[in-house]
Amino acid sequence: MTLDILICSLNKGIVRIDDLLLPQRKDVRYIVSYQYTDERYLDLLPTSLALREDVLVSAHKGQGLSSNRNHALELAKADLVMFADDDARLTDSAVDYIFRIFNESSNIDVAFFRASTYTGKLLKNYPEFEKNITSVPEDYTISTIEMVCRRERVQGRVRFDERFGLGTRFLTCGEEEVWLIDALRAGLSIRYFPYKVVETSTMLKRSMIYVDAGVQRSKGALTYYKFGASAWIRCLWFAADSTRRGLCHFIPMLRHLYQGILYLRHNG
Numbered sequence: 001m002t003l004d005i006l007i008c009s010l011n012k013g014i015v016r017i018d019d020l021l022l023p024q025r026k027d028v029r030y031i032v033s034y035q036y037t038d039e040r041y042l043d044l045l046p047t048s049l050a051l052r053e054d055v056l057v058s059a060h061k062g063q064g065l066s067s068n069r070n071h072a073l074e075l076a077k078a079d080l081v082m083f084a085d086d087d088a089r090l091t092d093s094a095v096d097y098i099f100r101i102f103n104e105s106s107n108i109d110v111a112f113f114r115a116s117t118y119t120g121k122l123l124k125n126y127p128e129f130e131k132n133i134t135s136v137p138e139d140y141t142i143s144t145i146e147m148v149c150r151r152e153r154v155q156g157r158v159r160f161d162e163r164f165g166l167g168t169r170f171l172t173c174g175e176e177e178v179w180l181i182d183a184l185r186a187g188l189s190i191r192y193f194p195y196k197v198v199e200t201s202t203m204l205k206r207s208m209i210y211v212d213a214g215v216q217r218s219k220g221a222l223t224y225y226k227f228g229a230s231a232w233i234r235c236l237w238f239a240a241d242s243t244r245r246g247l248c249h250f251i252p253m254l255r256h257l258y259q260g261i262l263y264l265r266h267n268g
Contacts, residue, residue: 001079001099004151006072007032008065009086010167011041018046020089024054028095032057033072035064064167066160066175069144073155081151083144087201088115094197098148101193109153109188113146114196126194133190136180136226144176145198158183163267164218170263172214174222181226210247213256220260231261 007030009017014034021030032049034057036042042059049055060071069083080102084090094113101111112133115123124140133142158179162168165175183190208215219238224231235257243250 001103002027002029003080003082003095003098003148004028004076004078005030005082005084005090006069006076007084007086008035008068008072009033010035010063010065010068011037012044013086014041014044015046016086018048020084020086021052021055022090022092022095024052025095027099028054029078030055031072031075033060033068033075034058035060035062035068035071037061037063064162064165066162066165066168068167069160070162073159076151076155078151080148081154082148084198085145085200088145088198089200090198091196097195098197102148102150105191107189108150108191110147110149110183110190112142112190112192113148113198114194115143115146115198115200116196118199118201120199122196123200127192128194130194131192133180133184133192135184136177137192142176142180144179145200148197153188154183157186158188163264164221170214171218171221171260172212174218177222178225210242210253213252216253216256217260217263220257221264222260223257224261224264232258235261 005028007017007020009032017032032055036059045057049057056075058075060068073081080098102108114126117123123143126140160175161178164171164173164178166172209219220231220235223234227234236254239250239254239257242248242253
């Protein structure tokens with residue numbers, strides 16, 4: 001069994017890649033999708049990456065994390081693929097554990113694991129036990145860096161929606177939940193395992209829901225993506241309830257939620 005670790009980097013982030021690579025092994029390859037917005041950033045490419053036989057760097061001009069992830073996935077050839085950011089590092093035991101899970105469970109298409117900060121604090125309140133994921137979880141949110149997929153089950157079938165995600169101007173998050181919705185609709189078998197495989201310095205964007213307009217627009221669009229026309233009422237209730245609890249002001253929150261719905265309706 002083989003694994004392609006798909007590392008998405010943007011502009012100056014490329015200088016961190018060296019620190020993320022584990023000792024070389026024959027069954028693991030790194031695909032670095034290097035997204036840049038200006039040619040001057042190409043000068044930052046570490047020469048040391050060219051010395052590693054297990055590293056492929058592909059420059060990709062543009063902006064948008066979802067686009068970057070899609071580009072990386074198109075280059076994958078291994079049995080398994082795992083997405084990573086340029087500030088995330090696999091734990092020493094992660095690869096062997098991932099291989100064991102997929103070897104023992106031939107019916108699993110996608111596995112979700114745990115992630116922590118570099119200080120060891122878990123990123124979120126994860127479930128304590130293994131479980132199948134048959135709908136979008138309500139007890140915690142999933143993140144792409146926690147995900148490992150059988151390549152042939154997702155490549156060409158499930159893509160990241162490029163209307164959502166970091167680097168876009170309007171819907172600045174939500175791409176991971178949209179991906180999960182699409183994967184479930186495609187009939188993929190998905191299971192969660194309470195085992196940490198990656199460490200990162202990333203702050204969860206969704207935690208900004210009460211103060212960030214882009215996150216609020218993303219929630220409105222995501223609610224519409226999941227529920228269709230009932231999103232109008234669901235967003236009205238969310239804005240009212242959040243205001244009642246003193247977490248936001250009603251009119252700005254509702255306006256941004258509805259802007260997200262309208263954006264998705266007009267850019268379908």
